[in-house]
Amino acid sequence: MANLVIFASGSGTNAERIITYFAQRKDIVVRLVLSNRADAFVLQRAARLNVPCEVFGRADFYDSPRIMQRLQELHTDWIILAGFLWKVPDAIVQAYAGRIINIHPALLPAYGGRGMYGHHVHQAVIDHHEKESGITVHYVDDQYDHGRIIMQARCPVYETDTPDTLAARIHHLEYAYFPVAIAQAIDSESAGK
DSSP states (O other): EEEEEEESSOOOOHHHHHHHHHOOSSEEEEEEESSTTTTTHHHHHHHTTOEEEEEOOOHHHHHHSSHHHHHHTTOOEEEEEEEOOOOHHHHHHHTTTTHHHHHHHHSSTOOOOOTTTTHHHHHHHTTTTOSSEEEEEEOOOSSSTTOEEEEEEEEEEEETTHHHHHHHHHHHHHHHHHHHHHHHHHHHHHTTT
């Protein structure tokens, strides 16, 4: 049994797809959704799917052991970052090395790093006249958008694209591939034990 905790900061469409995807499996369970924003719509999505939710603040994450203790209480095996914008503290990265997965809305290593999220990424891709973009699912290390890549999926960038039209194609890739990439990473790690 693999216990997952999802960290999310926003609307929660990826979190919802992950929860729904793993509801079909008995060996992987989403135990909790943690958000750093009390107004994040992900909390409503998760509650509707009967997944417990908790909100935490910056001090809880960076200055106290509260989040680490909560992860340990839940016997967390994997942490999934689904639109979570804060850098994960080194203590958590070290405790869960090789078991924290993030998704980035571009083809890393390009267009990654601090401040490169959402609209900012898509605008940068368009400004640089890229012919394609996509998603990168990767392990988290101690740097933004830097860990080993699990998988990438691509889509075209059109001359007429705006950040919103490009984002729509990127979201389709996220919904299709993110849960599958997570499952493959977990199954691969389990097979290696």
